[in-house]
Amino acid sequence: MSVTTRSKLVDLDWLESNFPCMTACPVHTQAGRYVSLIAQGRYQEAYRHARAPNPFASVCGRVCGHPCETDCRRGQLDAPISIRALKRFLTERYGPESRTPVDMFPAKPKVLHPEKVAVIGSGPAGLSAAHDLALLGYAVTVFEAAPVPGGMMHLGIPEYRLPRDVLQAQVREILDLGPELRLNSRLGKDFSLADLRQQGYKAVLLAFGLHRSRDLAIPGNDLDGVVKGIDFLLNVNLGYRFSIGKRVVVIGGGNVAIDVARSALRAQQRLTMETLASSLLPESLSESELTVAMKELMDVSRAALRMGAREVHLVCLESREEMPAFEEEIEEGAAEGLKIHPSLGPQRFVGEKGKLAGLETIRCTSVFDAQHRFNPSFEKGTESVIACDTAILAIGQSSDLTFLKPEDGVETTRQGTVKIDPETLMSTAPGIFAAGDLAFGPRLIISAVADGKKAAENIDRYLRGTAWKPRDRFVQITVLDHHQMADHYDEYSRLPVPVIALERRTGVTEVESGYTEEQARAEASRCLQCWINTIFDGNEAEGTECILCGGCVDVCPQNCLRLVPLSQVAFSDEVKETVRAEAAHLPNMLHHLTADDLAAGEGSVMVKDETICIRCGLCAERCPAHTITMEAFQVLDSDPDLIPLEVLSKS
Numbered sequence: 001m002s003v004t005t006r007s008k009l010v011d012l013d014w015l016e017s018n019f020p021c022m023t024a025c026p027v028h029t030q031a032g033r034y035v036s037l038i039a040q041g042r043y044q045e046a047y048r049h050a051r052a053p054n055p056f057a058s059v060c061g062r063v064c065g066h067p068c069e070t071d072c073r074r075g076q077l078d079a080p081i082s083i084r085a086l087k088r089f090l091t092e093r094y095g096p097e098s099r100t101p102v103d104m105f106p107a108k109p110k111v112l113h114p115e116k117v118a119v120i121g122s123g124p125a126g127l128s129a130a131h132d133l134a135l136l137g138y139a140v141t142v143f144e145a146a147p148v149p150g151g152m153m154h155l156g157i158p159e160y161r162l163p164r165d166v167l168q169a170q171v172r173e174i175l176d177l178g179p180e181l182r183l184n185s186r187l188g189k190d191f192s193l194a195d196l197r198q199q200g201y202k203a204v205l206l207a208f209g210l211h212r213s214r215d216l217a218i219p220g221n222d223l224d225g226v227v228k229g230i231d232f233l234l235n236v237n238l239g240y241r242f243s244i245g246k247r248v249v250v251i252g253g254g255n256v257a258i259d260v261a262r263s264a265l266r267a268q269q270r271l272t273m274e275t276l277a278s279s280l281l282p283e284s285l286s287e288s289e290l291t292v293a294m295k296e297l298m299d300v301s302r303a304a305l306r307m308g309a310r311e312v313h314l315v316c317l318e319s320r321e322e323m324p325a326f327e328e329e330i331e332e333g334a335a336e337g338l339k340i341h342p343s344l345g346p347q348r349f350v351g352e353k354g355k356l357a358g359l360e361t362i363r364c365t366s367v368f369d370a371q372h373r374f375n376p377s378f379e380k381g382t383e384s385v386i387a388c389d390t391a392i393l394a395i396g397q398s399s400d401l402t403f404l405k406p407e408d409g410v411e412t413t414r415q416g417t418v419k420i421d422p423e424t425l426m427s428t429a430p431g432i433f434a435a436g437d438l439a440f441g442p443r444l445i446i447s448a449v450a451d452g453k454k455a456a457e458n459i460d461r462y463l464r465g466t467a468w469k470p471r472d473r474f475v476q477i478t479v480l481d482h483h484q485m486a487d488h489y490d491e492y493s494r495l496p497v498p499v500i501a502l503e504r505r506t507g508v509t510e511v512e513s514g515y516t517e518e519q520a521r522a523e524a525s526r527c528l529q530c531w532i533n534t535i536f537d538g539n540e541a542e543g544t545e546c547i548l549c550g551g552c553v554d555v556c557p558q559n560c561l562r563l564v565p566l567s568q569v570a571f572s573d574e575v576k577e578t579v580r581a582e583a584a585h586l587p588n589m590l591h592h593l594t595a596d597d598l599a600a601g602e603g604s605v606m607v608k609d610e611t612i613c614i615r616c617g618l619c620a621e622r623c624p625a626h627t628i629t630m631e632a633f634q635v636l637d638s639d640p641d642l643i644p645l646e647v648l649s650k651s
Helices: 012-017 020-024 031-039 043-051 057-063 067-071 083-094 124-135 164-175 193-198 229-237 255-280 287-306 327-335 445-467 517-524 551-555 573-585 618-622
Strands: 009-011 116-120 139-143 180-182 201-206 226-228 247-251 311-315 339-341 344-352 355-368 374-378 384-387 390-393 432-434 474-480 532-536 561-565 604-608 628-636 646-648
Touching: 009 012, 012 020, 012 628, 020 031, 020 067, 031 043, 031 083, 031 517, 043 057, 043 083, 057 083, 057 164, 057 445, 067 083, 083 517, 116 124, 124 139, 124 164, 124 201, 124 445, 193 201, 201 445, 226 229, 229 255, 229 390, 247 255, 255 311, 255 390, 327 339, 355 390, 432 445, 532 604, 551 561, 551 618, 618 628
Parallel strands: 009 646, 116 139, 116 201, 139 180, 201 432, 226 390, 247 311, 247 390, 311 339
Antiparallel strands: 344 355, 355 374, 355 384, 474 628, 532 628, 561 604
C-alpha cells in the first residue's frame, strides 16, 4: 500500500470527532491506533501510543472504567473492542511492571524553573500532575497522608483487581522522573496551606480523594456490626485484621459496593483458613508439605462457603438492570457466590443485645421520579429481614475539608467539594488548585488522570504568566492507496477476557488472567480504524471530478451514503456563512458554486452519515473517477518533518 502526503486545510475538530474512542477517553489516548498496531504484531510501538498520554497505563489496563469502549464504533455492529484488556496485554510486555520495560523518558528531566510546586495526595490525579510537572521542569513535592502511595488505587481497590506490584511499579516510574514523595504527611494535621506558602511553594494542588463513607440514617445504625465500606476497604488493603461475621450484608449498588462484597468473601475465606491452620497444621512443615496442606485448607474453606457457613448478600435500591456497577463486576461477584438482592431498600437494622442480627428491607418500586431525580418509592407491606451479623455500608463517599481555614481563602461548594474554575482548576485562592474527586466528586481513575494533567498545564500557565505558550500540535495527513479492512473482520465476535477458575479465586489472587498473544491479535483485528476518513475531494485539473455514477452509494454496506438533489437540501445561514469563509479552500467540493447558489443551484450533493461509516474503503475502491480517497490523520507534539499544514480548528 503506497502513501502520499500533501498540504491541505484541516478541520481538526471534525477529524477528531470521527475517532470516538479517542474523544471519549479523558486523556485522549489514541486507543484505536494502538489496537490496530497490536493486530499487526507491532507491540512496542503500540505500547508507546498507549503510555504516552497516560502515566497510569498499567493501572488502567486492569481497572479503567473504559469510556472508550462505550463509544467504540464497533459496538454499533456487534460489540465494542475490548480496549482495556488489550492495554493490559501491552503493559505486561513493556510497562514498568514487565521484564522488558520501555523507558519512555531515557533522561531524567532537569529542573528548569525556580518555583516549587506542592501536590497533596498521591492518587491518580496527584501523581499524574507530578509526572507532567516534572517533565515541564518543576521541582515537585508530593504529600501523602497514608503510609503507602497510590491513594484510593491502593487503599480502595482490592488487590485481586489491581496487583500491588503493578501499582508500585507505576508509582516508581513516576517518582523516577524527580518528584519527591513524603508519606504520613496529612494536610491539616502535620502541615497547613499557610505552612506550604511559608516554605516557598508557589503553587499547591489539592488532589486527595473522598475517604469518608456516607452514613445511612436509619434506626440501628449504631449497632455493633454496622461498619462503613471505605473503613472496611482501608483496613483490608492496608493488611490490618478486620473482624467480620459469618453472615454479611453489603448495602449499595455501585462499584465500591461490589468491591466491598467481593473483598468480604475473600476476607471470610482467609479467616477460615487461618482458623484451620492454627488448629490443624503442625509446627513445622517442609515447603512441599506446606503447599499440599494449604491447598487442602483452601479446598475446605471453599467447601464451607458452598455449604452456607459463610454468606455475603448485596442489597441495593436499583433493579438488576439499573445497578450502576459494571456488568462484568456484577457477573463475577455472582459467580463467586455473592447473593444479590436488587430493588430493596434498607429500612432498619435489627439488633439483639446491642449487636446486629439482621437488616429489615422494603421493596423499592422506583429509584427516580418523573424528573429523573433521586427520589425512591417503596411498597408498604413488603418488609422482610435478612439475617446478618455484619452490615457494610457502601452508599457513597464524601470529602474531609476540615483542613481549610478562613485565612486560606479557599471556598467550597454545597456538594462538599472545593470550588474551582472548571477551565483552570484554580480555587478561589490564587495559586491553590484542586483536581480529581475533591474538585468534581467521585470520578473514574482515567478522569482523575486527565484532571491531574490539566492541573499541571494550568499550574505551568499560572507560574509562567505572559511567557507561557500553548503546546504546539502538528497534524499529519496520509493518503492511503487501496485501503482494506482485515480479512474476515466482520466475522469475529468480541473475545471475553480470560479469568481464572472459580476454585482459585481466593485471597488476593487476580481474577483476570489476560489475553494470550493469539487472542489479543484476534480481538485487535476487529478494530475499524476510525482515524481513517473517507474524503470526497476530486478536482477538474486531475480529472477526478465526481461523475454522479452512484457507485459508492450502491457498494456501501452500511448505507451511510446518499446522493441528494440540491433542491431537497436546506442550507442554514450558519452553513452558508461557513461556506463563504472557506470557499477559497473548497473549490473542488463546491465546483465553483457560491454560498448563495447552493439553495437555487442545480445538481446533487453527496450526504454521508459519519456515525455509521465503518471505514471499509469500498466506496474509494469502487469510484471510477478516484474522487474518493481514504486518508488517515495523526496529531503529533513534534513536527513530523512534513509540509506544514494549515490547521482549521474551532478549539
